[in-house]
Amino acid sequence: MIGIGVAGLLSGCEEKSKPAVVVNPDKPDVVVIGSEIEGIYLARAAADEGLSVVILDPREKQGGQLIQGEMLYLDEPFDEKGKSLLQGRVKELFDEYKDGKIRKPEQFQAYYNSLAEGIPVESGITITDIERTNGTESGSRSIQSVTYKTKSGEMKTKTAKYWVENTDFTALTSKLGAARIPGVETVFNSPGRDYMASSIMLKFKGVDWKVFQKEVGGMSKAERESVYGGNTYVNGTFAYGLGNIGAAYKPSRDNFFLRGLNVVNMLDGEALINALLVFNVDPANPESVRQAIEQGRQESDLVVQHLRQKLPGWEKAEVNGYPEYLYIRDYDRYETQYILQASDVLSGRMHDDNVSIAGYAIDLQGTRHSPWGTSTGKPDKYGMPLRSFLLKGYSNVIVAGKNVGASAVAYGSARIQPNTSLAGEVIGIILGQIGSEKELASLTAEDMSELHAYIKKKYDIKLAGVKAVNKLEGYTEEELAKINAGSMSIKKK
Structure with a gap:
């Protein structure tokens, strides 16, 4: 010791x-x-x-x-x-x-x-x-x-x-x-304490991943981004991007939002999506959590209808059950x-x-x-x-x-x-x-x-002697303060 x-x-x-x-x-x-x-x-x-x-x-x-x-x-x-x-x-x-x-x-x-x-x-x-x-x-x-x-x-x-x-x-x-560390209200100028949205995971079956991968992945980059949104990518294991698919969905409640899709191939025609955001969930309040889960399950039944119409290989997709809890980010x-x-x-x-x-x-x-x-x-x-x-x-x-x-x-x-x-x-x-x-x-x-x-x-875990690229070299103190406050992004080189 x-x-x-x-x-x-x-x-x-x-x-x-x-x-x-x-x-x-x-x-x-x-x-x-x-x-x-x-x-x-x-x-x-x-x-x-x-x-x-x-x-x-x-x-x-x-x-x-x-x-x-x-x-x-x-x-x-x-x-x-x-x-x-x-x-x-x-x-x-x-x-x-x-x-x-x-x-x-x-x-x-x-x-x-x-x-x-x-x-x-x-x-x-x-x-x-x-x-x-x-x-x-x-x-x-x-x-x-x-x-x-x-x-x-x-x-x-x-x-x-x-x-x-x-x-x-x-x-x-x-x-x-x-003392509480100030939250994302400081970045988004929210009126009070605020938190990144929670998510309810979307579970599906009946997905033909090979068709999904072939048709979306087979497009040119420009065509894929035009149809599905920027940074869209699909391989045999996962897909991400697809922001246009999220943006086209109109949720049934104003505390839900479908963003870009993070999709994982769960094999055997099953897929799971991290994309359905749930706002204003209090994880310390059991009733708040219970209500968000119940509403999220109802929303899942509507999302699948949207995906059937928008994604190749998803025409026969069905809801494959529901998670028992939420993904609490923040x-x-x-x-x-x-x-x-x-x-x-x-x-x-x-x-x-x-x-x-x-x-x-x-x-x-x-x-x-x-x-x-x-x-x-x-x-x-x-x-x-x-x-x-x-x-x-x-x-x-x-x-x-x-x-x-x-x-x-x-x-x-x-x-x-x-x-x-x-x-x-x-x-x-x-x-x-x-x-x-x-x-x-x-x-x-x-x-x-x-x-x-x-x-x-x-x-075999290395924690010392590791070197990293400094992405902030040459930034002024004023610029660093803005980056720390979330009011400025780093410049692309």
């Missing part, structure tokens, strides 16, 4: 001998609140590194966006040269996905189950009380225990060294008095020790405490006030620091996944699942390595250098 064994481990490359993990259900090392997959990567890595981990899930069913929301159109981050940035366990998921071995919902479920295997979980809990103490010399507070009500109404209390916010509605961090996030800015993302900034090498365009999906959203630019690659996953003012609270500390603009890229999945896995590894000898929030650059070397050696 840091300060004792990591240097020796690296010199000989021996693996530490760890005793079998014995989970104390009342006093685990790590408690993960929520079951989104990004935090499950953290839980799995921490458990594999020898820590006792427990999951407390406020939702009654596990898996969130990926499993219950069936957001199975996986976005892969690439650098400027088209090289994939995937590393770690999430790369294994994408490899199986691209090979067609994981494409059906039950295959994703099996993958998810393999990550969570052996980690105790209680679903349907409600946090009722949080006991906090003044912790370190720096004045940071810490969570000592959390009391919650089980689904059956029993009251329980857990103590732990670390707590992880891993829900899509800030079930833990919303109760800690932290909700309240709270200040972390470091808040990523768009200038960090686009300049390719790296950090001593990198826990992920990330990529993806700054993609702000629409709101009710600006349904088409906006994009500020595409980075080469950039580092995500540990500090952006540590809640400000607390020594033992970690935020996972879509709770990452990023400005409203930077969040358009940082939110992408592979970026924060890698971060979750790396943080779990670090927790196992430092054990009880150091606090996560007090790790030094020297500590992180040792940890990076260990993680590269054992897990």
Whole structure:
């Protein structure tokens, strides 16, 4: 462990001998609140590194966006040269996905189950009380225990060294008095708090993908863009663009909007589309979520009629069931020790405490006030620091996944699942390595250098010595401020 064994481990490359993990259900090392997959990567890595981990899930069913929301159109981050940035366990998921071995919902479920295997979980809990103490010399507070009500109404209390916010509605961090990071209302000039739209995934069967691919893909670029919209592309696995198809659809309710289509070939004539936006969903309000799902199912039945008329190979398409939950892109996030800015993302900034090498365009999906959203630019690659996953003012609270500390603009890229999945896995590894000898929030650059070397050696995850293209070279301070505010996009070269 840091300060004792990591240097020796690296010199000989021996693996530490760890005793079998014995989970104390009342006093685990790590408690993960929520079951989104990004935090499950953290839980799995921490458990594999020898820590006792427990999951407390406020939702009654596990898996969130990926499993219950069936957001199975996986976005892969690439650098400027088209090289994939995937590393770690999430790369294994994408490899199986691209090979067609994981494409059906039950295959994703099996993958998810393999990550969570052996980690105790209680679903349907409600946090009722949080006991906090003044912790370190720096004045940071810490969570000592959390009391919650089980689904059956029993009251329980857990103590732990670390707590992880891993829900899509800030079930833990919303109760800690932290400052909210301003949201997309600052970009779109909304009248109050605003969030990128949620989505309900559209599931279809009876699609002839070969005809779809041949007829759309066989057009000239100019003809394809004229008919279907700019940036339209179809291959054997997925399709994207098709903005004219979305624009031509008139939804039955004003809280729905069909944007450009992200379509994945689910094989055997099945397809799934990420495109139907739902505005003004409050993920912390069960009735708001229930109503959006019910209305989304009704809208799905209308969308399929539109697609039959507009897309070749879709003439016999039918609705193939409905997801049980939504894809929640955006909700309240709270200040972390470091808040990523768009200038960090686009300049390719790296950090001593990198826990992920990330990529993806700054993609702000629409709101009710600006349904088409906006994009500020595409980075080469950039580092995500540990500090952006540590809640400000607390020594033992970690935020996972879509709770990452990023400005409203930077969040358009940082939110992408592979970026924060890698971060979750790396943080779990670090927790196992430092054990009880150091606090996560007090790790030094020297500590992180040792940890990076260990993680590269054992897990083949490279976090240090990575160079990126600076897309903001030559920009003035005034221009950088506008980019960070979302009022200016980067210039195309």
